[in-house]
Amino acid sequence: MSYRKSYCLFGYFGFKNFGDDLMLVNALNHLDLIKRNNTYIVFVAEDYYSEQKAFTSFKNIKVKYIRLTPLINYICIYYYAFISREAFWIGGTSLYESSAANLDGIVWLNKVINKFQLFGKNFSFCNIGIGDFTSEKGLNLYKQIVNKSKRFSCRDHVSLMKLKNFFPEKPNVFEGGDLACLLESSFFNRDPKSIVFCGHFQYQDDESVVETYSAILNDICKGKEKVLFMPMHQGTQSDNQFHNKVSQKLTTPFEIINYSDDLFKYMSQAKIVISMRLHGLVLADILGIPNIGISYHDKVSIYIKSTNTLVEYRNKKVKENISIETIQKVISNYKKPTEFLNQEKNKAIKGMKVFEV
Numbered sequence: 269m270s271y272r273k274s275y276c277l278f279g280y281f282g283f284k285n286f287g288d289d290l291m292l293v294n295a296l297n298h299l300d301l302i303k304r305n306n307t308y309i310v311f312v313a314e315d316y317y318s319e320q321k322a323f324t325s326f327k328n329i330k331v332k333y334i335r336l337t338p339l340i341n342y343i344c345i346y347y348y349a350f351i352s353r354e355a356f357w358i359g360g361t362s363l364y365e366s367s368a369a370n371l372d373g374i375v376w377l378n379k380v381i382n383k384f385q386l387f388g389k390n391f392s393f394c395n396i397g398i399g400d401f402t403s404e405k406g407l408n409l410y411k412q413i414v415n416k417s418k419r420f421s422c423r424d425h426v427s428l429m430k431l432k433n434f435f436p437e438k439p440n441v442f443e444g445g446d447l448a449c450l451l452e453s454s455f456f457n458r459d460p461k462s463i464v465f466c467g468h469f470q471y472q473d474d475e476s477v478v479e480t481y482s483a484i485l486n487d488i489c490k491g492k493e494k495v496l497f498m499p500m501h502q503g504t505q506s507d508n509q510f511h512n513k514v515s516q517k518l519t520t521p522f523e524i525i526n527y528s529d530d531l532f533k534y535m536s537q538a539k540i541v542i543s544m545r546l547h548g549l550v551l552a553d554i555l556g557i558p559n560i561g562i563s564y565h566d567k568v569s570i571y572i573k574s575t576n577t578l579v580e581y582r583n584k585k586v587k588e589n590i591s592i593e594t595i596q597k598v599i600s601n602y603k604k605p606t607e608f609l610n611q612e613k614n615k616a617i618k619g620m621k622v623f624e625v
Contacts (some may be wrong), residue, residue: 274307276355282312284527286500287547291359294450300326311336349384355391359447364399365406374409390418395444395619398427421619444619448550449612456536462494464538466548472510480587482517489520500545502527558602575605
C-alpha cells in the first residue's frame with residue numbers, strides 16, 4: 269500500500285460501539301466520493317473492520333486499520349506522523365471531562381497532537397461534540413488542544429457555542445452535524461415483526477431500572493410479541509449485560525443479539541424501537557421505524573425534540589412508564605422526520621469540509 273497521499277484518522281474506533289462505527293463508515297464513504305487516490309490510516313482499539321466489506325471496499329480510496337498496541341501508541345505513531353500529510357479526529361463527544369475528573373483520554377489526545385506537530389503536520393476535528401470541564405487542569409488541556417488544531421467542525425450548535433465562548437476569534441471553526449445521518453436508507457427493506465429494545469450497560473446493577481423495563485416489555489408484548497435486545501455498545505462494558513438482567517424477568521419470547529451480528533437486518537424487523545441509545549433512535553428514524561427514546565442523557569431528549577415528531581409520546585425519562593396505548597399511538601401516527609434528517613445530513617456534509625485541504 270502506497271503512503272504517498274496518506275492521512276491518519278482517530279476516533280472512538282474499535283470499541284464495538286454502533287454509533288462510532290456508523291460514523292466511521294459514513295465518513296469513509298463520503299471521502300470515497302470526494303477524494304481520489306488517498307490512503308486513510310485508521311487507528312483502532314480492536315480491528316474487526318478489516319474482514320468487513322463495508323469498511324474495506326471503496327472505489328477511490330484505500331483504507332488501512334492499525335491496532336493501537338502499546339508499541340504503536342508510544343513508538344510507531346511517530347512513523348505514521350512522519351509519513352502522513354495530516355491527521356483528523358472523527359465524531360463522538362471528544363473533548364470533555366468525566367464526572368470523576370478522569371483526564372486520561374484528553375491527556376492522551378494532547379500527546380498524539382504533539383507528535384504530529386513535531387513533524388509539522390496539522391491535526392483537525394470533524395463533526396465532534398464538546399462536553400464540560402470541571403477542573404482547571406482539564407480546561408487547560410482543552411485550550412491547548414483547540415489552540416493547536418487547524419480546523420474544527422462541531423456536530424451541534426451547543427458544542428459550537430462552547431467552543432466559541434472560549435475561542436471567539438479562532439478561524440476555521442463551524443457547525444457540522446451527526447455523521448450517522450449520512451447513512452442511505454434505500455438499501456434496507458423492512459420486515460416488522462418484533463419489538464426492538466436498546467438498553468444501556470450503566471443500568472445493569474440498578475434493580476429498579478431492570479424491573480421497570482422487564483415489566484414494560486411484558487405488558488407490551490403480552491407473551492406474544494418477540495423482543496429483540498440490540499446492543500449499540502458491546503465492548504468491555506456491554507449493553508447486553510443490562511439486557512441479560514431484563515430478559516431474565518420476561519414472560520415473552522426474546523432474543524439477545526450480538527454486536528457481530530447483522531444489526532441492520534434485526535433493526536429492519538422492528539415494529540417499534542425503544543432505545544436508551546441515541547444512535548438506536550437515529551438508525552430507526554433513518555429507516556423510517558417508529559421509535560421511543562429513553563432519555564438517560566440530555567442528548568437523547570435534545571435529539572427527539574429536534575425531530576419535532578410525536579415528541580410528547582417519544583420522549584421518556586428513565587423508569588417512566590411506556591403504556592401499550594403510547595406504543596399504539598406512536599406506531600399509528602409516526603412519520604419519518606425526513607426534513608430534519610436531510611438538514612442533519614447536509615450539516616454533516618458541511619462538517620466534512622475540514623478534509624478539503
